[in-house]
Amino acid sequence: MLALLAAASATALTVLPTDAEAATRMRCSHQLPPSHHIAKVVDRWAAEVKTLSDGNLDVQVFGSDSLIKANENILAVAKGDIECAFSLNFQWGKTLPLMNVTVGPYTMSSIEAWKKWPDSEAAAFLEERLLKKGVKNVAWMFQTNTSVFTSKGKPLLKPADFQGQKMRGLGPAFDRGLKAMGATPVAIPGSEVYQALATGVIDSAITDVAAAWSRKYYEVQDHMTVVPVLAAYLHGYVNPGWYNKLTDKDKAALKKAGDLAAGWAIDASQEAAASAPADLESKGVKVHIATPEENAAFKAAMAPAFAEGFADETGADGRKLLELVNKLQ
Template identity: 75%
Template sequence: MKPSIIAAILVTAASAGAAQAQTVMRCSHQLPPAHHIALVVDKWAAEVEAQSEGSIDVQVFGADSLVKANDNILAVAKGEIECAFSLNFQWGKTLPIMNVTVGPYTMSSIDAWKKWPTSEAAGYLEAKLLEKGVKNVAWMFQTNVSVFTSNGKFMQTPDDFKGVKMRGLGPAFDRGLEAMGATTVSLPGSEVYQALATGVIDAAVTDVAAAWSRKYYEVQDHFVVVPVLAAYLHGYVTPGFYDGLTDAEKQALQVAGEMAAGWAIDASVEASASAPDQLRSTGAQVHVATDAENEAFKAVMQPAFAAGFEAESGADGKELLDLIAKIQ
């Protein structure tokens, strides 16, 4: 066999070996492609690949295209997929302390969110997540500005919620909505548009930027902008998968996660600032809640949430709240 042919075979074999050595990491999330945090997830994926010098092949599947939103946590914990991203309130009763930031008017400071990824509070949650079968690798702040959406009129006082059927976010937060007279329905974000369009629900509460990216303005015509909760998306992997990574690959995940935390804050601040005018541009009616209106919401919602959060999270919730106080 000619030396040139032998060399070509060796090069091909080496390339095949390198390809086989590449670690595939499939990551599922629920966000639509245009969502500002979906774009951050894509950027994070590219950064993981760059930091690992291509040894990790990150394959992102958004918009519920690989695993449904409510199934992501279990799929990763069982090792059916390697990675997923979930919103904090999707942990529900499995790990209710994840809902600490959705306490009405509890953690709306951007400065606090800048400190979050390396804080004791985040470390505390990471340990609890590991106990539930997932290894956290990224914190992505999504919003501290929400909207109450509706048709026909603004929902700008607690009385406006009486008799309204609306999408809730989780047991503790929903107590605040129910205290104002609403009936809540549990739905993943990807199903809310259709539920609003068909009248299954009358109204919703969501990130102001999500109201734009998910095109709620096509099925709702009134939006009240409120700093009622803070939400985050977080990325996590199967612990067994993580343990099998090289030290360099683990470092790549850490560096990319730290960078993505900053990108998420920048993207979320920009999206929250522009979304109200984007909604107005469609002809939707947008009202920014006044201080007095926010105080009226807070007076009803906060005690209801606090009672529910305490009942669900016990001593762990109290400890976490104390840690969060350090970065406020």
């Protein structure tokens, strides 16, 4: 009898699913360190997805390249190796250069335009193109419209100062603007820039002003020029096959959480951008806010080169997307 009861109990344990087994696993990879303001938004988004799905979506966030390297996230999701990832727009590079429309020098620096972005025609246009590349977009997270040109020993205040600088690049089209000022762009993932600066692999960099703080650039660079030269965003995406198997409730949870996160990201980014310059100065960095005249000089040097590169890379789709972006201004 005891043997029969034991057998029956064992059978029941194998049949009844645990909570972990019942939930749908959703592994999400990204490159940002835990202290980055958008990394915190991603964590908040993950918690919201769990809540809205009543725990059915088991969102597991892996930051700091701890699961998959930043430059491998897109392929990993498209192949179904993982369910979800977050990438910066310029990481799409030549795979989908349309994603770089906002890094055009001084193209989309308006916060009001970013508030309209998630439900805009421009966002929908990109979501269609992303799906053709094998990923389903689920979240837009504005990261910055305030960047810094970082350097050591002397500031970068005018185009001529970039002459001979080995500098971290952001992608083919944007890098044309750096080359136009005499710099030599070097492709380096964000998580590796600090080490490259520390060891002299590169001389200078461009990054989000808040990232310069969270990634501790102040330890290896002593001058930073604050410029509204580009707008960058992180976006979340999932494997379409995995997404199509979700219940309507879980799909709705992802949509709602994505909409909320878009607003959280704008708030967090504005707060981080406001505090970062003073934080950097407290570490001994000489921070210079570019004047209107200096910004005009940077735009004159960089914008034509970017426009030429973006047109070459994107063709008719690029022209259409620029029209849609202009509607947001």
